[in-house]
Amino acid sequence: DKDVNTVDTRTCDVDAVVIGAGISGLYAVYKLRARGMSVHGFESAAGVGGTWFHNRYPGARCDVESIDYSYSFDEDLQQEWTWSERFATQEEILAYLEHVADRHNLRGAFEFLTRVDSTVYDEDSGFWTVTTDTGRSVTARFCIMATGVLSATNRPDIPGRDSFTGESYHTGEWPHDPVDFAGKRVGVIGTGSSGIQSIPVIAQEAEQVVVFQRSPNYSIPAGNRPLSDEQIAEVKASYPERRRLARLSGGGTPFTPYPKGAMEVDEAERRRVYDEWWQRGGYLFAKAFPDQTVSIEANDSAREYVEAKIRDMVNDPEVADQLIPTDHPIGTKRIVTDDGYFEAFNRDNVALVNLRSTPIAEITADGVRTSDSHYPLDMLIFATGFDAMTGALSRIDIRGRDGRTLREEWAAGPRTYLGLASHGFPNMFFMVGAGSPSVLANMVLMAEQQVDWISDCLDHLDEHNARAIEAGEQAVDEWVAECNEKAAGTLFPSANSWYMGANIPGKPRVFMPYIGGFANYGNICAEVAAAGYKGFDIV
Ligand code: N01
Numbered sequence: 001d002k003d004v005n006t007v008d009t010r011t012c013d014v015d016a017v018v019i020g021a022g023i024s025g026l027y028a029v030y031k032l033r034a035r036g037m038s039v040h041g042f043e044s045a046a047g048v049g050g051t052w053f054h055n056r057y058p059g060a061r062c063d064v065e066s067i068d069y070s071y072s073f074d075e076d077l078q079q080e081w082t083w084s085e086r087f088a089t090q091e092e093i094l095a096y097l098e099h100v101a102d103r104h105n106l107r108g109a110f111e112f113l114t115r116v117d118s119t120v121y122d123e124d125s126g127f128w129t130v131t132t133d134t135g136r137s138v139t140a141r142f143c144i145m146a147t148g149v150l151s152a153t154n155r156p157d158i159p160g161r162d163s164f165t166g167e168s169y170h171t172g173e174w175p176h177d178p179v180d181f182a183g184k185r186v187g188v189i190g191t192g193s194s195g196i197q198s199i200p201v202i203a204q205e206a207e208q209v210v211v212f213q214r215s216p217n218y219s220i221p222a223g224n225r226p227l228s229d230e231q232i233a234e235v236k237a238s239y240p241e242r243r244r245l246a247r248l249s250g251g252g253t254p255f256t257p258y259p260k261g262a263m264e265v266d267e268a269e270r271r272r273v274y275d276e277w278w279q280r281g282g283y284l285f286a287k288a289f290p291d292q293t294v295s296i297e298a299n300d301s302a303r304e305y306v307e308a309k310i311r312d313m314v315n316d317p318e319v320a321d322q323l324i325p326t327d328h329p330i331g332t333k334r335i336v337t338d339d340g341y342f343e344a345f346n347r348d349n350v351a352l353v354n355l356r357s358t359p360i361a362e363i364t365a366d367g368v369r370t371s372d373s374h375y376p377l378d379m380l381i382f383a384t385g386f387d388a389m390t391g392a393l394s395r396i397d398i399r400g401r402d403g404r405t406l407r408e409e410w411a412a413g414p415r416t417y418l419g420l421a422s423h424g425f426p427n428m429f430f431m432v433g434a435g436s437p438s439v440l441a442n443m444v445l446m447a448e449q450q451v452d453w454i455s456d457c458l459d460h461l462d463e464h465n466a467r468a469i470e471a472g473e474q475a476v477d478e479w480v481a482e483c484n485e486k487a488a489g490t491l492f493p494s495a496n497s498w499y500m501g502a503n504i505p506g507k508p509r510v511f512m513p514y515i516g517g518f519a520n521y522g523n524i525c526a527e528v529a530a531a532g533y534k535g536f537d538i539v
Contacts, residue, residue, distance in 0.1 A: 020042075031455045058202055085226050086225050163365050164363050166366065170384070185208045185378045222337045247445065271305070388439070400426070416430060417535055
């Protein structure tokens with residue numbers, strides 16, 4: 001029936017709203033505009049960059065190599081931009097994203113310092129109404145949720161949390177003005193990537209650093225170094241091939257695990273492989289052997305190797321003992337990529353407080369009280385992470401068809417088809433989030449893959465004169481089951497990680513990303529598209 005299939009003649013303000021000006025939001029604006037669409041962006045921060053705008057804490061770097069953690073869609077940009085180090089600093093990545101935004105005129109699409117409060121779907125018109133904390137209201141046919149997966153900060157509800165009268169910061173909301181640590185007693189709560197990256201840098205300046213550790217983490221030295229002119233030239237000459245290999249990989253970077261399992265080789269070969277991947281540095285160590293996060297035996301061999309390394313780096317064996325994780329298989333929480341973390345505990349001005357044996361009782365006006373001591377502090381840093389993957393979405397009142405809310409629909413865990421869409425929420429797309437490889441992959445190529453898929457999908461809708469696309473209920477059920485099944489085949493669900501929602505009290509315990517691999521995921525998305533967007537309802 002042509003009437004049903006014709007887009008409503010009442011006009012909306014713009015074709016699409018993009019929420020978030022981080023890596024995925026910027027590319028979404030670029031791509032949708034290239035299709036001739038009108039786009040309006042909202043961003044709560046004062047500028048572009050998303051994660052890289054907010055996480056300005058000392059030592060903040062990406063743990064994916066700079067040459068891979070960069071857009072591939074613009075060959076000239078890829079050739080012109082030169083990264084200075086193997087692992088880029090937050091500052092350099094932010095400068096890069098600002099450069100991309102300027103180069104492609106993307107800033108003008110965004111309304112900054114504007115937080116989206118709600119997005120509500122109207123079935124009659126087929127439009128979303130997006131309302132902000134500044135009182136703005138914009139209608140759009142499509143809604144792209146590029147809200148980030150590690151963007152909703154978590155400040156745990158520790159008794160007395162707000163009573164501290166010294167300087168207090170969260171690593172994920174770091175101030176823009178320089179923070180001076182000199183002569184100060186600094187407490188850091190949290191030893192995930194943010195804590196582990198910042199502690200050694202802060203320790204170089206502060207009078208004293210007290211590290212409040214609830215769970216120790218595995219961390220591997222980054223092996224960061226400046227990139228030489230020769231290396232840069234080599235990478236630039238072979239970029240297309242590097243990107244091709246990245247797209248064929250499990251994690252969106254051009255690395256593949258050793259061709260045999262850890263238990264299929266003898267002790268000497270195993271050691272040689274671990275030595276090699278230790279030298280490479282960083283979280284890729286979790287992928288040295290393909291079975292490392294699948295078989296506990298294989299995992300134990302990696303764990304033992306790293307434990308010995310930690311003991312080598314830390315002078316005091318009792319401190320080393322406490323820095324070695326015992327509660328999760330290695331790699332089932334994001335392995336941290338550090339620069340001098342364990343060695344920092346050899347300094348006289350760094351103390352470790354083990355919250356497993358002496359928990360925090362309260363935060364006081366002038367420090368932190370544990371079950372056995374009071375630590376006087378001038379500064380308290382929350383390196384306590386994020387309400388990951390779903391937190392930024394659940395903080396927006398998202399209402400789809402029949403008044404259903406995303407919060408309720410996802411109350412028992414995120415429910416998507418391909419991570420891209422949810423049943424009951426037509427013409428809304430989720431970027432790089434739950435149900436996709438997301439945080440398990442290189443976010444930049446991940447964003448490109450999804451935005452390109454969405455763009456093709458919109459072409460398909462236009463070609464068929466369709467009004468809306470929505471994930472079918474059965475397709476969502478099956479994809480959720482597929483994601484769970486893939487996770488259940490690994491050791492990941494055994495860790496109390498933010499992947500599992502375990503860091504947020506009351507959050508359902510579900511492994512949120514799709515762990516079937518970046519290349520596989522891309523193939524599945526392509527097959528769905530080729531089959532006429534199988535599993536989606538198009539009206
Ligand atoms: O956050 P986290 P993050 N009392 O959740 C502790 C990416 N990232 O910001 O483990 C005491 O990992 C908590 O303890 P526990 C990367 O993907 C990447 O560090 O829950 N402690 C934990 O130690 C990373 O995985 C880069 O027992 C409390 C810490 O706070 C992700 O972002 C850099 C507590 C939080 O660690 C998140 O990293 C930075 C409480 N009540 C981030 N609540 C790179 O690219 C929480 N904690 C290198």
